[in-house]
Amino acid sequence: MKSSSLKNVQKHHSDRHHSHPDMEEMRTFGFWIYLMTDIMIFGTFFATYIVLHNNTNGGPGPADLFELSGVIVSTFILLTSSYTCGLAVLALNKGKKQALIGWLAVTALLGAVFIGLEINEFAHMVHEGATMSRSAFLSAFYTLVGTHGLHVTVGLVWMIALMVQLSVKGITPVTKRKVNIISLFWHFLDVVWIFVFTVVYLMGVK
Amino acid sequence: MAHTDSTHSVEDNHGSLKSYTIGFLCSIVLTIIPIAIILGGWLEGTSKAVALMMFGVLQFIVQLYFFMHLREEKKPRYNLISLVLGLVILVVIVAGSMWIMLYNMVAL
Amino acid sequence: MLEHIKSFASGFFVTGDPMIYGADVSILLTILAVLFTLTYFKKWRWLWKEWLTSVDHKKIGIMYILSAFLMLFRGGVDALLMRAQLAMPNSNLLQPDHYNEIFTTHGVIMILFMAMPFMFGLFNVIVPLQIGARDVAFPFLNSLSFWLFFAGAMLFNLSFVIGGSPDAGWLAYPPYSELMYNPGVGQDFYIWGIQISGIGSLMTGINFIATILKMRAPGIKLMKMPLFPWSVLSSCIAIIFSFPILTATLALLFLDRYAGAHFFTLDGGGNPMMYINLIWMWGHPEVYIIVLPAFGIFSEIVSTFSRKKLFGYHSMVYAMMIISILSFLVWAHHFFTMGSGADVNSFFALTTMLIAIPTGVKVFNWLFTMFRGRITVRTPMLWTIGFIPCFIVGGLTGVLLSVAPADFQFHNSYFLIAHFHQVIIGGVVFGYFAGLYYWWPKMFGFTLNEHIGKWAFWFWNIGFYVCFMPQYVLGLMGMTRRVVSYSWDKGWWPLNLVSTIGAGLMGIAFLFQAWQIFHGIKHYRKNRDTTGDPWNGRTLEWSIPSPAPHYNFAVVPQVSELDDWWEEKQRREHNPYVPPAKEIIEPIHMPKNSGIPILMAGFWFMAGFGFVFHWLWLTVPGLAGVAICMLAHSFNDDSDYYIPIEEIKETEAAIRKVTTS
Numbered sequence: 001m002k003s004s005s006l007k008n009v010q011k012h013h014s015d016r017h018h019s020h021p022d023m024e025e026m027r028t029f030g031f032w033i034y035l036m037t038d039i040m041i042f043g044t045f046f047a048t049y050i051v052l053h054n055n056t057n058g059g060p061g062p063a064d065l066f067e068l069s070g071v072i073v074s075t076f077i078l079l080t081s082s083y084t085c086g087l088a089v090l091a092l093n094k095g096k097k098q099a100l101i102g103w104l105a106v107t108a109l110l111g112a113v114f115i116g117l118e119i120n121e122f123a124h125m126v127h128e129g130a131t132m133s134r135s136a137f138l139s140a141f142y143t144l145v146g147t148h149g150l151h152v153t154v155g156l157v158w159m160i161a162l163m164v165q166l167s168v169k170g171i172t173p174v175t176k177r178k179v180n181i182i183s184l185f186w187h188f189l190d191v192v193w194i195f196v197f198t199v200v201y202l203m204g205v206k
Numbered sequence: 207m208a209h210t211d212s213t214h215s216v217e218d219n220h221g222s223l224k225s226y227t228i229g230f231l232c233s234i235v236l237t238i239i240p241i242a243i244i245l246g247g248w249l250e251g252t253s254k255a256v257a258l259m260m261f262g263v264l265q266f267i268v269q270l271y272f273f274m275h276l277r278e279e280k281k282p283r284y285n286l287i288s289l290v291l292g293l294v295i296l297v298v299i300v301a302g303s304m305w306i307m308l309y310n311m312v313a314l
Numbered sequence: 315m316l317e318h319i320k321s322f323a324s325g326f327f328v329t330g331d332p333m334i335y336g337a338d339v340s341i342l343l344t345i346l347a348v349l350f351t352l353t354y355f356k357k358w359r360w361l362w363k364e365w366l367t368s369v370d371h372k373k374i375g376i377m378y379i380l381s382a383f384l385m386l387f388r389g390g391v392d393a394l395l396m397r398a399q400l401a402m403p404n405s406n407l408l409q410p411d412h413y414n415e416i417f418t419t420h421g422v423i424m425i426l427f428m429a430m431p432f433m434f435g436l437f438n439v440i441v442p443l444q445i446g447a448r449d450v451a452f453p454f455l456n457s458l459s460f461w462l463f464f465a466g467a468m469l470f471n472l473s474f475v476i477g478g479s480p481d482a483g484w485l486a487y488p489p490y491s492e493l494m495y496n497p498g499v500g501q502d503f504y505i506w507g508i509q510i511s512g513i514g515s516l517m518t519g520i521n522f523i524a525t526i527l528k529m530r531a532p533g534i535k536l537m538k539m540p541l542f543p544w545s546v547l548s549s550c551i552a553i554i555f556s557f558p559i560l561t562a563t564l565a566l567l568f569l570d571r572y573a574g575a576h577f578f579t580l581d582g583g584g585n586p587m588m589y590i591n592l593i594w595m596w597g598h599p600e601v602y603i604i605v606l607p608a609f610g611i612f613s614e615i616v617s618t619f620s621r622k623k624l625f626g627y628h629s630m631v632y633a634m635m636i637i638s639i640l641s642f643l644v645w646a647h648h649f650f651t652m653g654s655g656a657d658v659n660s661f662f663a664l665t666t667m668l669i670a671i672p673t674g675v676k677v678f679n680w681l682f683t684m685f686r687g688r689i690t691v692r693t694p695m696l697w698t699i700g701f702i703p704c705f706i707v708g709g710l711t712g713v714l715l716s717v718a719p720a721d722f723q724f725h726n727s728y729f730l731i732a733h734f735h736q737v738i739i740g741g742v743v744f745g746y747f748a749g750l751y752y753w754w755p756k757m758f759g760f761t762l763n764e765h766i767g768k769w770a771f772w773f774w775n776i777g778f779y780v781c782f783m784p785q786y787v788l789g790l791m792g793m794t795r796r797v798v799s800y801s802w803d804k805g806w807w808p809l810n811l812v813s814t815i816g817a818g819l820m821g822i823a824f825l826f827q828a829w830q831i832f833h834g835i836k837h838y839r840k841n842r843d844t845t846g847d848p849w850n851g852r853t854l855e856w857s858i859p860s861p862a863p864h865y866n867f868a869v870v871p872q873v874s875e876l877d878d879w880w881e882e883k884q885r886r887e888h889n890p891y892v893p894p895a896k897e898i899i900e901p902i903h904m905p906k907n908s909g910i911p912i913l914m915a916g917f918w919f920m921a922g923f924g925f926v927f928h929w930l931w932l933t934v935p936g937l938a939g940v941a942i943c944m945l946a947h948s949f950n951d952d953s954d955y956y957i958p959i960e961e962i963k964e965t966e967a968a969i970r971k972v973t974t975s
Contacts, residue, residue, distance in 0.1 A: 026451050026528045032285050033520045036292040037558045043296040044562035044592060047303040048577065055583030057576070072241060079237060083230040086273050090223060133574035136583035143569060143577075161945055174951070187273040191266050194237075198262040202244050203255060284527055295555045295642050299595050306591055306646055306654050 024177040031181045035188050038151075042192055045147055046199060049140040053204070057135035062204030065130055067121075071201045074117045075193065081110035082190040085183045092179050097171055100179065101163050107186065108159045111152050118149045141200065148196055151189055158182060221275060229272025236265045328478050331412065338475055367907040369453035370864055374460045375438030376757060379750065381464060382432035385423050386824070388471070392420035394821055397781075401814035403799040403807065413798040414481035415500070419474070421484025426508060427467040429604045429738070432746045434463070434518050436607065437546050439757055440749075441522060443855035443862060444540050446531025446871045451524035453905040454953065459514040459521065461915030466511025469922050473503035477926065480504035483796070485593050486567065488578035488586040493571045499926050505568050506922035510915075512561055519553030522546055531854075533873035537631070540853045540876070541624065544631050545610025548638035549603045555642065556599035563592040572925070587652055594645040602641040605737065606634055608745025609676055612698050615752050616680045618851050619695040620687025623877060626679040633672035640669050650721045659718035666716035673709060677702060692849065693767040697748035700775045704740030708733060711786065726796075729789025732782045739778055747774075747827075755843040758834075759861040762841075766830040773823030781816025784809035852880035859969045865904060865957055868966050869897040899963060901956040908953070914943035 053062065088103035122142070125131075132142045159182060166175055240261045243249055249257055270276045270289075279285050328334050352358055365373060395416055399408045408416065442450055450456050473479045480500035482491035491501050526547045530539065567589065569575040576582030578589040617624040624630065646654065646662040680702065689695070711733040715724050724730055755761050788809050793800065800806050834841065847856040854871060855862075857879045875881055921936030923929075 026524055029284065029528060030452060030455075030520055030524045033288060033523055033554060036288050037516055037520070037554050039292050039296055040299070040555055040558035041562045043299055044559050044595075047300045048566060048588060048592070050300065051303055051307045051588055052577065052583065052585065055576075055585070057581075057583035068241075068244070075237060076234070079230070079233050082233070082269070082273060083226060086221065086226040086229070087223075090221060090226065093221070132569070133576065133582070136576045136585065139569065139575035139577050139582075139584075143566065143575070157941075161948060165949065169951075178948075184274060187269050190273075191269050194262050194265045194269075197237075198240065198258050202240055202258050205244060291551070291639070292555065295639075298642055299559065302595075302645075303588075303591055306658055307585070307588055309655075 024173050027177055028180060028184075031184065035184065038188070042144075042147070042195075045140070045144040046195070049144045049200065052136040052140045055136035057137075059135045059138065060128070060130050061137065062141075062200070065125055065128075066201055066205050068201065068205055070117060070121060071197065074114050075197050077110050077114050077117070078190055078193050081107045081114070082187055084110065085186045089179060089183045092171065092176060095171060097166060100171070101166055104159055104163050104166075104179075108156055108163075111156050111159070111186075115149060115152055115156070118145070122146075145196060145200065148189065148192055151192075155182065155185055155189060158185075221272075225272050229268055232268045232272070233265055236261050236268065326476060328475055334475070341475065362909075363907070366912050367457075367909045369449070369457045369905045369907055371438045371442050371450050371453065371456060372757070372862060372864075374456055375435045375440075377460060378431040378435030378438060378463070381467065382428050382435060385428040385431070385467065389420050389423040389428055390821060390824060392416045392423070394817055396420065397814040397817040399798060400810045401807075403802075403810075408798065410798045411481060414796070415479035417796055418480050418483055418486075418504075419470075422470065422480075422504065422508070424738075425484065425600070425604070426511060427463075427470065429742055429746070430511075430515060431463055431467075432750075433549070433604055433607050434459070434515070436611070436746065436749050436753070437518070437522055440753055440855060441525060441543050441546055442529070443756070443858070443866060444543055444853050445526065445529060445534055446854050446867060446873065447525065447529040448866050448870075448902065449905060450521050451529055452521050454908055454911065454947065455517050455521055457908065458911035458914060459518040461911045462514030462517075462918060463511040465915040465919040465922070466507045466509070466514065469510060469919055469926075470503055470507025472923075473500050473507075477503060485590075485597060487593075488567065488570070488584075488589050489580050491567065492579050494579070502568075502571065502926040505564050505571075506925055509561065509564050509568075510918050510922050512557055512564075515553060516557040516561070519550040519557065522550045523554065526550075531867075531871050531873055533871075533878075537628070538873065538876045538878075541613040541627070541630055542607070542610035542853075545606045545608075545613070545634055548634040549606040551635075552599040552603045552606070552638045552641055556596045556603070559592060560596035560600075563589065563596065566592075568925075572928075587649075590649050590652065591646075594648045595642070598645045598648065599641040601734075601738070602637055605741045605745070606637065608701075608742050608749075609634060611745050611749035611752070612680060612701060613676075614853065615694045615698045615748055616683045617877075618752075618849055619692065619698075620684050620689050621850075622683055622687040624679065625682035625685075626675070627876065629675055630679050633675045636672045637669060640665065640672075644669065647716055647718075647721070650718045651725045663716050663718040667713060670709060670713055677706060693762070693764055693771060694748045694752035694849075696768065696771050697744050697751065700771065701740060701744040701748070704736060704744065704775075704778065708736030708740050712737065724789065726794055727789035728785040728793045728795060731795050732785035732789060735782050735785075736778075739782075744774075752849070753855075754834075755848045756846075756855055756860050756862065759843055760834060760838045760841040761843055761848055762830050762834045763837075766826055766833060770823050770826035770830060773819050773826060777816045777819025777821075777823055779816070780819060781813050784813045784816075788813070847879075850883075852877040854879055857882070863965050863969065865902045865962065868899055868902075868962050899959050901958055902962060903954060903956055905954050906952065908947075910943050910947050910950075914940055917943060 084103050085107045088100050088107060091099035091103055130138055132139050162175070162178055162182060165178070169175055240258050243254065243257060276286060276289070352361060365377065368374065395408060396413065399405065399413060438450070438456070442448065477499040480486065480491075480503060482496060482501060482504075486501060486504055489495060491504075526539075526543050566575070566577045570577050570579055570584070576584040578584050578586045580586065613624055613630060643665045644662055646658060647666045650659050650662070680698075691699070711729070715721055715730065715733055751762065751767060788806055791804070791806060791809075793804070793806050843860040846859040848860070849856070854873070857871065858867060871878075917936045917939030919936075921933050921940065924931070924933030924936055
């Protein structure tokens with residue numbers, strides 16, 4: 001915890017803001033740039049998937065494997081979690097700590113269900129013999145969808161850590177920035193999923 | 207707790223319940239339409255792909271506008287500039303890869 | 315049991331080659347000597363507190379440059395071995411498989427573990443000083459970037475003694491880099507060495523974009539910023555958009571090798587050309603990433619040593635930004651011969667030629683800056699003047715290569731080798747050396763011997779032309795890259811011999827540089843830079859003492875124009891009786907040192923080593939360690955402190971005492 005003398009100094013400093021960059025604002029900006037780099041990672045995997053998705057090597061293709069109903073459920077779950085994440089930010093802006101933690105928990109829960117469904121889908125496909133080493137199409141599929149899933153999983157761990165920090169430290173400039181950042185991350189993953197859903201599943205089924 | 211009021215200024219308070227809810231409803235609608243296109247078999251071939259991508263892009267804009275609050279950024283709008291730059295390069299690498307690898311297979 | 319260990323060790327360590335045994339012994343002796351020295355002089359604590367855990371951008375920069383010099387030495391030895399073999403094609407100095415390893419490690423080390431850290435070192439030391447900042451935007455991340463680079467570089471170099479080096483060329487084209495043809499661990503060392511250091515590079519890119527856009531001192535509008543930060547910004551833009559492509563591509567290659575995927579394999583529907591397509595989406599921006607900062611350095615030096623404002627500042631800024639974006643539109647010129655249609659090749663040939671335009675603009679700007687300037691030729695300026703003709707020739711041969719039909723002749727010949735060495739040595743290496751000589755006094759507080767420096771320059775410069783001009787001709791005579799030997803009736807021997815002599819001259823030049831540095835350290839008291847401004851500079855870094863105090867600026871400067879320090883000096887000269895503006899010293903907010911970055915890099919190293927050998931018992935704890943470090947950092951609130959006013963005053967007074975005595 002910060003000492004009182006430090007707080008005075010900080011107060012003193014906020015008077016001459018021009019020479020002292022706003023750390024929390026800058027960190028949010030840095031995270032935004034990170035999201036730009038993540039776009040390129042997904043872009044590379046999308047490009048690979050699009051180029052290789054017809055190379056099924058005599059194995060099952062997209063139309064044989066995908067079950068749209070399960071994926072539609074996953075999509076709506078993720079969309080809803082994006083909304084609840086937004087509600088968490090609203091609670092943050094109103095300074096309501098309990099509501100904030102509650103909405104974050106709902107978001108994390110929806111994320112966990114999404115991951116559960118994805119693991120289930122993968123397990124089902126592997127069971128049918130459609131493994132990563134079956135064909136170039138399946139390698140690209142597992143990599144693209146799995147990378148998104150990995151991101152969601154990291155987001156979950158991070159969200160839990162953040163909920164712990166919020167309950168211990170309350171809403172401070174630092175935790176406030178962290179909530180804003182994770183909501184950006186979560187909306188970003190939602191956007192990526194929309195394109196996974198469109199390019200991989202919707203365009204693949206027929 | 208170290209909870210200073212200065213960090214809760216009005217300009218910071220982006221988003222309201224209304225705007226989030228509108229965004230959520232938009233994204234639901236924009237997801238249902240492409241699903242209907244596929245399940246109903248309304249479109250085929252290139253027109254299907256174009257329509258699906260269009261709805262994806264609209265969905266993206268909705269998320270940016272209502273959830274990620276891109277329009278509220280103060281000047282200079284570095285976030286927007288970097289996003290536009292990133293999207294341009296994204297399109298270059300995806301479309302470029304498709305052009306090079308799929309439509310020019312002289313050697314294969 | 316003993317047999318078991320023996321058979322493990324013979325597979326684990328690289329055995330059988332006397333040269334490698336010799337290297338093993340020397341590495342071991344060096345490590346022992348370092349450990350002994352540190353223990354004997356009781357320097358462990360000092361090393362840990364002052365350097366290894368430091369988040370000070372100046373110290374991190376120095377560590378980067380030191381690592382780059384070590385890597386330059388190793389990469390240089392690789393080069394000399396190759397040249398020796400090619401001068402004696404029948405000597406069997408290097409066996410073919412050993413030769414393959416050496417050209418692979420030479421390329422990887424020189425680009426990723428020499429040029430990149432050298433560049434990051436200069437970014438770190440100079441950018442905050444030039445924009446009037448006290449540190450970079452994210453000091454913790456900066457330290458982490460360095461240690462990830464270091465862990466990656468060490469992992470890559472370890473392949474030399476453990477497991478065997480990669481041998482599939484510096485970009486590891488499949489199918490040869492796939493498991494089927496390359497079952498050893500060398501290729502996995504390649505993947506993880508680059509992967510780990512690549513994450514570091516990516517974070518440095520993010521860090522410097524935020525630093526430059528958000529941390530400028532009051533008054534430094536973007537269009538009043540010196541050109542070096544501009545070049546860093548353009549380079550970092552290319553980094554953040556291209557390095558993720560490298561990370562993703564190497565991840566795919568890794569999945570092929572580790573998980574049996576079929577992205578780039580010949581069977582299972584994979585397509586090796588997709589790898590080549592992807593890797594050059596990173597590879598081409600990469601060469602601009604390393605050359606753009608060199609352009610920035612030359613711009614600073616030309617203007618300082620011509621005593622003139624840079625000619626065409628705005629066109630210079632636009633040229634760098636355009637190059638940074640255009641560099642993403644040319645990648646296919648690296649594989650014109652792959653067999654895409656004429657439309658693809660024409661498009662990429664045209665975009666490639668387009669890049670020559672902004673580059674040409676820059677060359678003219680430098681020349682016009684020198685025109686009618688009062689030029690003083692000190693070592694940094696000497697490197698700049700040496701760079702211009704060299705880079706023009708290299709650029710022009712690049713335009714020749716960009717003509718797609720002609721490229722079918724030049725492709726993978728020594729003509730290409732000569733071309734890219736000319737732009738990379740003539741542009742990048744000369745540029746970084748110029749920057750190092752220029753900012754050396756600012757980094758270390760003493761000047762280097764000019765006389766030895768001039769010897770080093772001439773050996774480098776002459777050695778360069780002697781080495782690479784013959785290679786253009788060899789390329790046109792039909793000599794292809796990556797050949798270990800050739801028959802006498804080809805008639806290539808005389809030119810190869812000349813080329814090897816040139817390489818030797820550059821080797822001697824490196825020795826001169828090492829001597830110059832030792833000489834400087836030995837006579838350090840005599841050559842103290844007491845002014846803080848040894849070259850009569852123009853930008854903010856010369857307004858503070860050398861070396862800069864750890865908080866850089868006691869008072870954050872107020873800037874009103876481009877080359878503000880120069881204008882300030884002019885004002886003082888015209889009117890010496892106006893006292894400088896009263897400066898109010900305030901407590902300075904500084905980041906605290908942290909041991910987490912080096913620890914986390916250690917865990918990454920563990921995880922990478924585990925991946926290389928398929929040892930899950932090492933990979934899993936490594937990755938868990940990384941995660942724990944991240945969480946520990948997230949929960950740590952105690953990351954910064956304030957330097958009290960008294961301490962700042964004391965430090966400033968102590969510096970003045972030194973400078974006036």
